[in-house]
Amino acid sequence: MAERRRRLHPWPVRLMHWINAGVMLVMITSGWGIYDDDVIIHGLHFSGFWRLGSWAAPSLNWHFAGMWVFGLNGLAYLTYGVATGRLRERLLPIRLRDVVDTVRDTLRFKIAHEDLTVYNAVQKLLYIVAILAGVSQVVTGLAIWKPVQFAPLVGLLGGFQSARVLHFTGMAVIVGFLIVHTLLALLVPKTIGAMVLGGPVLKPATRPETGE
Amino acid sequence: MRQLILGLVLAGFATGAAHGQSATPGGMPPPTGMSLAQSAAMRFPQPVRVGDLLHRLVLRPVEAQTILGRVHAVVRDTQGEILIVISYGGFMGFGGRPIAVPADAMALLGEDLEVVAFTPRQLTAFPSFTGHGTTVIPDDTTIKMGLAKPSH
Amino acid sequence: MTPSPFRPKDAPGPEVLETHRPLIRSLERRGLLRHGLSLGALVMLTGCDVKQPEAVESALLAVSRFNDRVQAWLFDPNRLAPTYPASRILRPPKFNAYYDITQVKPVDGQSWRLEVSGLVSDRHPWTLAQLQALPQYSMVIKHICVEGWSYIGGWSGVPLKTFLERVGADTRAKYVAFKTADDYPSSIDMATALHPQTMLALDYGGDPLADPFGFPLRLRMATKLGYKNPKWVTAIEVTNTYSGGYWESRGFSWFAGI
Numbered sequence: 001m002a003e004r005r006r007r008l009h010p011w012p013v014r015l016m017h018w019i020n021a022g023v024m025l026v027m028i029t030s031g032w033g034i035y036d037d038d039v040i041i042h043g044l045h046f047s048g049f050w051r052l053g054s055w056a057a058p059s060l061n062w063h064f065a066g067m068w069v070f071g072l073n074g075l076a077y078l079t080y081g082v083a084t085g086r087l088r089e090r091l092l093p094i095r096l097r098d099v100v101d102t103v104r105d106t107l108r109f110k111i112a113h114e115d116l117t118v119y120n121a122v123q124k125l126l127y128i129v130a131i132l133a134g135v136s137q138v139v140t141g142l143a144i145w146k147p148v149q150f151a152p153l154v155g156l157l158g159g160f161q162s163a164r165v166l167h168f169t170g171m172a173v174i175v176g177f178l179i180v181h182t183l184l185a186l187l188v189p190k191t192i193g194a195m196v197l198g199g200p201v202l203k204p205a206t207r208p209e210t211g212e
Numbered sequence: 213m214r215q216l217i218l219g220l221v222l223a224g225f226a227t228g229a230a231h232g233q234s235a236t237p238g239g240m241p242p243p244t245g246m247s248l249a250q251s252a253a254m255r256f257p258q259p260v261r262v263g264d265l266l267h268r269l270v271l272r273p274v275e276a277q278t279i280l281g282r283v284h285a286v287v288r289d290t291q292g293e294i295l296i297v298i299s300y301g302g303f304m305g306f307g308g309r310p311i312a313v314p315a316d317a318m319a320l321l322g323e324d325l326e327v328v329a330f331t332p333r334q335l336t337a338f339p340s341f342t343g344h345g346t347t348v349i350p351d352d353t354t355i356k357m358g359l360a361k362p363s364h
Numbered sequence: 365m366t367p368s369p370f371r372p373k374d375a376p377g378p379e380v381l382e383t384h385r386p387l388i389r390s391l392e393r394r395g396l397l398r399h400g401l402s403l404g405a406l407v408m409l410t411g412c413d414v415k416q417p418e419a420v421e422s423a424l425l426a427v428s429r430f431n432d433r434v435q436a437w438l439f440d441p442n443r444l445a446p447t448y449p450a451s452r453i454l455r456p457p458k459f460n461a462y463y464d465i466t467q468v469k470p471v472d473g474q475s476w477r478l479e480v481s482g483l484v485s486d487r488h489p490w491t492l493a494q495l496q497a498l499p500q501y502s503m504v505i506k507h508i509c510v511e512g513w514s515y516i517g518g519w520s521g522v523p524l525k526t527f528l529e530r531v532g533a534d535t536r537a538k539y540v541a542f543k544t545a546d547d548y549p550s551s552i553d554m555a556t557a558l559h560p561q562t563m564l565a566l567d568y569g570g571d572p573l574a575d576p577f578g579f580p581l582r583l584r585m586a587t588k589l590g591y592k593n594p595k596w597v598t599a600i601e602v603t604n605t606y607s608g609g610y611w612e613s614r615g616f617s618w619f620a621g622i
Contacts (some may be wrong), residue, residue, distance in 0.1 A: 034512070035512070036275060037275075037362075037364065037510075037511035037512060038277075038362070038509070038511040038512035038513045039275070039276060039277050040512075042269070042271070042276070042277050042278055042279045042304065043276055043277070043278045043279065044276070045275060045276035053416075054415050055364075056510065056511070056616075057611075057614055057615030057616055058416065058421070058424065058615060060510070060615075060616070060617075061424035061425065061427070061428050061615060062424060064427065064428065064431050064617075065423075065424050065427040065428075068427075145622075146438060146621070146622060147506075147508060147622050148443065148445040148446070148586065148587050148621075148622045149438050149439065149440060149443060149587075149621070149622070151443075151445070151446055155446075160506065160508065160514055161514065164512060236462060236463070236464075237464055238464075240464060240466075254465075254466045255465050255466060256459075256465055256468060256574070256575055256576040258456035258574060258576070259455075259456070260455065260456060261455070264455070319465075320456060320459075321458065322454065322457075322458030322513060322515055323454060323458070323515060358465070359456070359459040359465045359576055360459070360465060361459050361460045361461060361464060361465055362460060362511060362513070
């Protein structure tokens with residue numbers, strides 16, 4: 001019986017990744033437009049070049065349209081990741097020792113990525129942070145959108161203004177991730193190819209616990 | 213190649229902020245020739261408790277809401293004019309030197325204040341406040357100050 | 365745009381913008397229009413975002429209308445907005461309008477009347493004194509502006525539900541619409557109109573509303589964004605005809621629930 005060839009990035013993952021890439025940019029830039037109407041960091045203001053929607057109304061409309069795509073796509077991704085075991089396979093376990101070693105290597109620009117199918121510890125950490133930040137944006141976003149209907153949630157977040165600050169902070173984390181993620185992908189273009197075409201075939205019964 | 217990409221990314225982040233006033237102005241300065249008292253009177257002055265003004269942020273009337281300083285004290289001079297003493301400059305409202313700005317040159321903006329009659333450049337030229345010839349107004353005194361709407 | 369005797373009251377329609385879009389783009393490219401100033405003026409006139417195609421704009425507005433249905437479904441008529449101690453009331457509150465503070469036109473409380481029309485049995489106009497004689501309700505709630513800022517304020521007045529019952533309104537109607545002295549129409553869904561924290565506010569912080577804050581009467585809700593609460597209300601209509609509102613015509617959500 002022929003064994004199924006599993007590629008690093010199955011097509012559902014690739015599809016959801018690029019949808020997420022697009023809609024995240026929409027959410028971030030329309031969010032910057034909304035932010036401009038009442039800045040959270042005094043003096044920090046996004047000029048017309050950076051904001052999606054030239055004033056409040058279109059920025060809001062982009063944001064409240066994009067939220068459906070972001071939320072549903074994100075939900076689909078997490079569901080897929082849990083149901084297929086992909087999230088556990090790709091992102092766990094993480095050992096502190098590995099994180100330290102990888103950070104050291106990265107700072108020395110030793111980022112050559114011969115085996116794309118194995119994520120180093122820093123990669124795993126960053127992806128987990130990005131996923132958590134995405135979830136946080138949905139939670140804090142819902143709190144800001146419906147502070148009366150979801151008042152208990154707002155209370156947990158420390159109040160309406162606090163929820164706004166957390167929403168802004170989550171954005172900053174995601175933007176930081178995006179910068180690092182995009183830069184590293186551009187520096188190792190094979191990874192971009194993999195996210196378009198699927199990447200290398202995975203060895204059967206990959207055992208992440210054995211390291212490497 | 214790597215340096216080019218890094219360079220482009222960094223260049224892409226060099227951006228100028230757009231601080232222009234829009235069609236819905238907020239803290240507009242008084243028309244030339246109009247006295248501060250007259251212009252303040254056009255802003256529907258409302259009673260405010262002096263104690264509630266202390267420690268408030270003082271902002272530029274622009275969309276970026278740049279911080280000019282924080283309210284340090286509210287005093288009356290020998291002519292009876294009310295002056296707001298602001299710790300001006302510094303960082304995010306901390307530090308800076310005290311200057312006295314006429315209350316008529318400022319406006320209430322929610323929980324903050326704005327300076328509407330002087331530009332930051334003009335404020336920098338204000339002499340440092342010494343307290344000479346002024347009396348502190350007690351916290352429970354009510355004064356009147358004009359309003360502004362958010363700047364866009 | 366700030367109202368002016370030198371500008372027509374009725375803004376040109378969006379087709380004007382469409383006709384002149386290439387010219388506008390050309391002026392922009394040549395740096396002849398200061399970015400924020402011109403776009404602000406143009407979009408405020410017509411509600412269009414000069415920078416995006418109309419098809420995109422229509423699609424986004426369609427999603428916004430869908431979101432209004434979701435918001436209506438999420439709205440729990442029995443959920444009260446959080447309230448706060450009176451010591452936290454901001455005095456004076458934060459002012460906002462679609463024009464500058466210097467353009468506020470105070471209303472004379474003596475000659476002012478609240479007109480009532482539509483699906484009601486009693487259409488007589490109300491004086492301020494008559495409204496003050498109705499049962500009053502007080503609340504200290506958080507005002508949340510679509511811009512993102514908020515403050516805690518204290519309002520008292522006649523619950524809108526009480527008023528609607530007094531005038532024999534048909535509470536199965538879909539909308540309650542408001543007209544104001546500053547040309548700022550607004551309309552709300554009946555479910556919100558009947559919410560206990562929706563009132564015809566007469567006072568702020570225990571004193572009559574000040575001139576810039578809507579004297580003698582404003583709508584005050586605890587379950588909708590600030591822009592849905594018109595000031596200087598002059599007329600109320602109970603109707604099944606959708607009439608939108610000032611900011612809705614410029615692309616903002618109509619339901620605007622919080």
